[in-house]
Amino acid sequence: MGKTLGRRIGAALLVTATALGAAEPEVRVIRPRESFDVLVNPGIGFMTFQRFNGDALNAGAGWTEGKPIEYPPFQGDLANKDHPPTSIAYFRVNWRFVEPAEGQYAWDMLDRALDTAAERGQTLMLRISPYEQEIDVPDWYRQKVGPEKGLTSKWRTDPENPLYVQRFGGLIRRLGARYDGHPDLESVDVSFVGFWGEGSGGHELKEGTRKALIGAYLEAFRRTPLLFQPLNGDAPDPSVLVRGLPIAASWPDGTDNGSGPDMRHLGYRFDCLGDLGFWRSRVRDWAHMFDVYPEHIIQSGMAEAWRRAPVSMEICGTMLSWRDKQGYGEKEVRSIFDQALKWHVSSFNAKSSPVPAEWRPLVDDWLKRMGYRFVLRRFTYASRVRPHGVLPFTSWWENKGVAPCYRELPLALRLVGPQRTEVLVTAADIRSWLPGDALYDDRVFLPADLPEGEYQLQIGIVDPRTRAPRVRLAIEGRDESGWYPLGPITVERGSYRVGLDRDLDTR
Secondary structure, three states, rough: HHHHHHHHHHHHHHEEOOOOOOOOOOOOEEEOOOOOOOOOOOOOOOEEOOOOOOOOOOOOOOOOOOOOOOOOOOOOOOOOOOOOOOOOEEEEEEHHHHHOOOOOHHHHHHHHHHHHHHOOEEEEEEEEEEEOOOOOOOOOOOOOOOOOOOOOOOOOOOOHHHHHHHHHHHHHHHHHHHHOOOOOEEEEEEEEEEEHHHOOEEEEEEEEHHHHHHHHHHHHHHOOOOOEEOOOOOOOOOOHHHHOOOOOOOOOOOEEEEOOOOEEEEEEEEEEEEOOOOOOOOOOOOOOOHHOOHHHHHHOOOOOHHHOOEEEEEOOOOOHHHHHHOOOOHHHHHHHHHHHHHHOOOOOEEOOOOOOOOHHHHHHHHOOOOOHHHHHEEEEEEEEEOOOOEEEEEEEEEEEOOOOOOOOEEEEEEEOOOOEEEEEEEEHHHHHHHOOEEEOOOEEEOOOOOOOEEEEEEEEOOOOOOEEEEEEOOEOOOOOOOOOOEEEEEEEOOOOOOHHHHOOOOO
16 A cells, blocks of 8 residues: 555655754655546535436436426436536425425435435435426415415415415425434525525515515524525515525625624525526516626625525526527637636536537536635645654645535545554634635644554545545545545654644644
């Protein structure tokens, strides 16, 4: 193992050693070589829609949504033909399929979805939509409320009916009681009115009704991220959907929703990325990309939400319809992608429709900036440490993406020796590593019974449960187990002083 790791270190790292005197070990300075590969990492990039990695894509330019989750036979290949690999499986399921009878819930369907996502290397992004254009509320609920007329456009039932808040809000609370904080649940959409649960007409709700429906999500999901959608384009003032709620938001006039431990940081999503004039035949000179998103992101108060919570976007149509129906070319696609990056996109739903081959280079370049992308620029550590001592280090990172990582994933070091392998977790909070440079200097404590000898030092961002690497770094040298080699280190008993850059000294 040592020879193999040594070869990798030579190929992937630039290593220098500085002698600080006879009483001090050398300080190794590591400058990893950057990798320019497309990386598949938790919570970012493309997602599958109404299917999992390895399932067939939608045929042609169409798609499906809202129906019960299906599980076609899996052939063992996780690749998605004509589509980037993904770490997220996004499903939208209608209320009637989750609560087919009053008080009876199809938890087995959602349990299996979580299990399948994990088996396919994904986490589950979920929306429970109350109804769709062609799919009604549950039959048992319809029997209770009877036929309804005079409803707002894109509503199938009256949300002002107290029974709606009680029953649909109750479902969301039960959903949270069962799944909030589940490690394989990526996020939950805040969905409560409108076809497909997209929120159409949400601004017409009475304040008490709106707060009660949104409040059901805020109460039910305190650990799993929530994605809000106040950007539909139908609200004259999108801030009405956000103001007065315990949701972190601020506006250009200096007002905000307040601060404090009870304030929730919600991400946001929108569902028509790429609309440069889809409805020009009906609405002249109007498009989401020009007349909704640039204004409503600011007016809703959510412009800075990306700093603490993810931004997820959904394609308008599909990429095939962009090309074949809208007539988009490389210029238009590049412009759309650039706008999404400006709005700090982390994940993207292309509706599991094929990516045209001629646009794949544009998509790959986009993926290299979407969400987070961590490059370890410099790492220093002492070449000699002792059992029951400390291993101090300094590190310089660059996040070349447009957003932070929103998951609490530990940064860890690993010592690999002939007799023992030890994972040492640091106190780093990588959620604070915004785009640009970040310095993280720390020390880890070594076990008292750590055998003396020669070790290889490695680094990784790991799963908090398994301590196995979870995040791919944008540097070369990754080994078969997902760790990145830094260099050799000696563990021996003795008394000496370790000095590192930026005054990380210890005895």
